[in-house]
Amino acid sequence: MDKHKRTKLEARGWKIGTTAQFLDLTPEEAAFVETKLALSHSLRARRTKQQVSQTTLAKRLGSSQSRVAKMEAADPTVTIDLLLRALYALGATPRDIATALRRSGDLMAV
């Protein structure tokens, strides 16, 4: 199971580089990364809109500031479970998540 290393590279590629290096990703891998990125972006959007600091959100979650930072950076050590928990802690609904995912799909289609 090398998903750890792969995802690390992928996440960096998306963040630092352009959309280019998606060529060596299987559709499943791309979809998974895409999902993670959509959620992490959604998380930061919600948090900043609500004027909540990473530290505050961390306390609410029973977590730490550093982990929240990693969530928003789509760090490979962060799971989608954790991202969802954070989003729900910020008042998101499954419907909101659905919307965020649908939008991400539109982006990918470009």
Added chain:
Amino acid sequence: MDKHKRTKLEARGWKIGTTAQFLDLTPEEAAFVETKLALSHSLRARRTKQQVSQTTLAKRLGSSQSRVAKMEAADPTVTIDLLLRALYALGATPRDIATALRRSGDLMAV
């Protein structure tokens, strides 16, 4: 961190009993469980529709039949990450996930 035990009870409650025992769930917990259930149902629907056995899907995932069974049962030892990976392995797109979540939200609203 007692989420393990809690989620176990919650999942069973939803599966075995009725919608009644949702009273002792915070909105965030309810949303999380709801998400998990929506995905597990979606997984089984996709798999059966494609006439794929749990064993076959397991091989495709590099996993085992027992784990696929637990995925579809929304077992507490299964993460949303794993559920998503399985769904994507069955050809689902983030858009499909979004649709599944949106529908689950509608159900909850009843």
Added chain:
DNA sequence: TGCGCATATGTCAGGACTGACATAGTTTGT
């Protein structure tokens, strides 16, 4: 009935993730 196939459930060693801490860089207000 007996056999093969699909699914459900329990258990466990090993690897992945978590929260916490340390530290550095960045932004904002004075």
Added chain:
DNA sequence: ACAAACTATGTCAGTCCTGACATATGCGCA
């Protein structure tokens, strides 16, 4: 310029999750 608040990144021990295995149940069919 300085401090305070906020955010980014690395590391690590303890815990959770994973795949694998064993086993049981159910189902169709010869």
